[in-house]
Amino acid sequence: MEKKRVNVRLVSSVATIALVASSVATWSLTAARADDAGMGPGPKAKAASFPAGGTVDYTKQPYTPDAYKGTAITKDGNRDCSYHNTSMKDYSGQTLHVLAPPPPNMGEPMEQHGAEFTKLTGGKVVVDHVDVGSLYSKAQTAFQSGISPWDVVVNFSTWIGDFQQDYYSIPTKYTTGNGELATMLPLYKQIYSWNGETKLFGIDADRHFLKYRTDVINDPTAQAFYKQKTGQTLQVPQTWTQYNLMAKTFNGYAAAHQPAGVPFSGSVEIMKRDDLMWSAFINRVAPYAKNPNVKTGFWFDANMTPQVNNPGFVRGLTEFVDAAKNYIPQGGQNFGLSDEISAYGAGKGLFSYTWDDAWSQSNQPDSPIKGYVLAAPNPGAETVWNSNTKKWDTPAGGVNRAPYIAWGWSSAIPKYSKNKQMALDFLCFFANQANHQIDLSIGRTGVNPSRSADFTEAFWTKNLGWGKDATDSWLATLKTYSSAHNRVFDLRVPGNGQFMSALADGVAQALAGQATPQAALDAVAAKWKDIEQQIGVDKIKAAYQNVLKLENS
Amino acid sequence: MQTYKLTNTYYKRAFLLPGLILLVAIIIFPLLFTIRVSLAGWNVSHAGLDFVGGHNWARAFHDRLFWDSMNRLLIFSFFTTILQYVLGFTMAMVAWRGIASRRFFRVLWLIPMMTTPSVMAIVWRSIFREDIGAANGIFHGLGLHPIAWSTEIFPATFTIIIAEVWQWTPFMFLILLAGLLSLPKEPFLAAEIDGASAWKTFWRVTFPMMAPISAGAIVIRLIEASKIFDSIFSLTSAGPGNATETPSYFVWKRYFTEFQISYGATLSLIYLIVAIIVLTIIGQIFARLSKPKGD
Amino acid sequence: MAKTFRTLFIFVWSLFVLTPLSWAVVTSFKPPAAVNNGVTFIPWVQFKPTLSGWKDILGISGYANLFPNLWNSVVITTFSTIISVIFGCFAAYGLSRFNYGWKFYKNPDIIFFFVSQRIMPPVVLSIPFFLFLKTLHLLDTHLGMIIINIAGLMPIVVWLLVDFFNQIPREIDELARLEGCNPFMAFLKVILPISRPGLSVAATFAVIFAWNDLFFALNLTFTNAKTLPAAVVALNGTVTPFWTLSASALFTIIPLVGFAFVAERFLSRGGFAGASR
Known part of the structure; x- marks a missing residue:
């Protein structure tokens, strides 16, 4: 028995030493990125x-x-x-x-x-x-x-x-x-x-663009209805103001080719906080806040002051909140990308404006709205904020376009x-x-599509069985984007996730009525300042120069 | 605590130490590491363990959203745990007193706990989706107004509680049923001889005897409930706004989408400390409540 | 009155338990359009049922094959449960029968120490565990996952078993000692056999928690040791395939339900009360 007791003591002391050793190891451990590991044997x-x-x-x-x-x-x-x-x-x-x-x-x-x-x-x-x-x-x-x-x-x-x-x-x-x-x-x-x-290694290429239902926009009955309701002409929306008015007017409307039993709303949007809502939101803001005459940046100004709470952004958010209240599908405030795709594909809305997915979905052979959806560039704005002069500018030609190359x-x-x-x-x-x-x-x-050969109509009509009109409208839209100036790009800097989730937090609070758009975005701007400090202003500024080059191209 | 003194220290250690050492060996590194990380400035663009002192801690104490989520959690876990306890106890009483094809029901009632929470949360989402979900579909069929399950604060909270109660009440049920099955028969015989009603027997005999096991079950459930994540993620994404955000979700976001490793570690340590304090207090209260009637 | 209540309760609760499950069953046979275009309930009447949701997860259509993951889950769950129950029951018995401690730190505190290991949100532990397993070269291996799971299971096992052992009268131990057993033999030969209900409850919980662990599996495995929940969650792409996920939810439960039937048999067989007399 005496021997065994010694053994136990031995085991416990060894264990104690091991614990102490591992604690010391923890303290001195550094997790760090490693070096390049070479090309490998090859073929x-x-x-x-x-x-x-x-x-x-x-x-x-x-x-x-x-x-x-x-x-x-x-x-x-x-x-x-x-x-x-x-x-x-x-x-x-x-x-x-x-x-x-x-x-x-x-x-x-x-x-x-x-x-x-x-x-x-x-x-x-x-x-x-x-x-x-x-x-x-x-x-x-x-x-x-x-x-x-x-x-x-x-x-x-x-x-x-x-x-x-x-x-x-x-x-x-x-x-x-x-x-x-x-x-x-x-x-x-x-x-x-x-x-x-x-x-x-570029295997895909993306952008956000507008999808609209032709059985409303191009439908004579709907056009007459719109004229009578608003006094305006129904056409593909050129500005967010027009978009909003159309979406509001046609919310609940009986579209000519509406699938049976499917409720119709004005606009299907991504509004779920932690599900890419920030990316959808950028479209709502872009033409109000991306001024072709401002070369110092969309996201930050020359002093790296966040622009997320400038009047352009506030205007975009105010309209986003209005959309949430008035003309999205039931439960649309909790729609993620997946919901947006399937809801628009099922025919639940007049408009939608993000990635290609909803577009592919509505052109699929089994889509209930196949043949009634066309593509167009996302709406512009009739006024745009100038962050240098701190004034609203009236764009040349009446409409400021700022495509978001998502x-x-x-x-x-x-x-x-x-x-x-x-x-x-x-x-x-x-x-x-x-x-x-x-x-x-x-x-x-x-x-x-991302390569020059992808932009031929025959490929799409022949291989995918898409309608000629649909294909043409889509390819024309993509071409516009590729050659456009005054484009908006993602905030491609270290900490992108942190910046965007702060933005989404603020937008979600405004959507839920927990804060006014201005107050919500002010809080976001304050948070962005903190993030700049945490990651390093210089680091972010250096990275942002890359984004600026794109923005001003 | 009443324990038996079997004199031999050898056996005493030999029973506890292997398990304790195994656990500590696995857990000590992550724990120390987390403490160390909380003193560093590890974030998305800076991997490594430098030393920034109490910076993260100071920031955490001023993070209003985090403390809001803590308050919310108190309410959440309190309500879900109480509901689960009451329902679980009822289920256990029903199953204990013998029902027809008892075995079938017992297993049926255990099934929810066996489903993977993250996957079940998606099924719940397909039920509570406002436009294509089953719940509003039934409401529509009955001619009732559809409910904003995920975009208004009350229904949203309700759906999360429903999902949690469905998933975890079986946990209470199983523990309490096992407890009931191991109760001695004598006190019940005595109560029967006294001619006490079923109701009285429950309050005078069953409930007090179940107090220790109930206390344990509630504490464990509180711990698990405070980690609530999947149903929030899938059903509401912490919305509307941040009305259903809890600390585990908050910390998850700092980690997963923002990669603020040091700050996340700090938040979770604060959360750990608060949880230990709160649970100790609750444990004390239970110990005091169940003492006078116990042995 | 009491009987009516009881029947009603059984009925209502079973209905509540079955509702989401039957919804999952129905959904698993739906084609995508029957989910996305509006609510449908009744197969053949409201939609044409299809097996594609099931084919997608069983490796028939080439979309995903969950069987290797099922195997990983079985291996990891079995071993981590066995190990934590073995180590856990010794520790629990010790905590129930002996006085441990140092100054103010006594048995209840040690028990709480065990339980408190479950408080940390798993997401926080995922990075240290990643480094831990990387150093040991155990990332994406069964052994690595078993080790990590033990840390999560042992607290539950110990906490449950201490309670059960506490309810076994000490006289039984003493009787065994009088007959010449040392404490080990007394525990193995006398106590363990009559603790089957307790052990089966503990093992049931261990199995369930090990089976459903997601965060660690998500972060610490890649392909070789990926468990069922991690593989199921990984089916959730840009469009949520509610039908496939419903099928996989059911696929994940079926093995556990089988297990529950077995475990329940041990649970219902008497209890300590009978044994102690």
């Missing part, structure tokens, strides 16, 4: 297994919806990462890890092109799916701990300020010459780069990845001409 050469110009067929892929079975076939392209060229790389025995959202947006093409990549090269592609809301924190946690379990991460381009130091710079051969991204519009090449280096899906290679060459080859293969075309054909992949 071995092998004979091509895929003929040049051969047929790429996705109809036999699992989970290709029946509706697209006829269109998911195309010819291989002739750029660097075509099927033919990729089939000469031997990756057998190597595995690539990908962080991606669930299908269908991005998750589906990652899986499908991954399977094709395996067939061609023998390399495995393993996809770690996480919900959209966890993409950011999961990547950030790993990177700040100095590792990356993934060789490829799918992300939002708006996070570039937070992540650029963690990303490997994409070599120029992928964006020029015969590289797969060479024909991407210059605007998006700029969005995917940071200080002149390409940080994001962030979208993109991908990147973390510099901590030990297998970068394979990651590059995979992403480049993912984005090759044939795959890009197939992703565009299957509307729900989250891949939207």
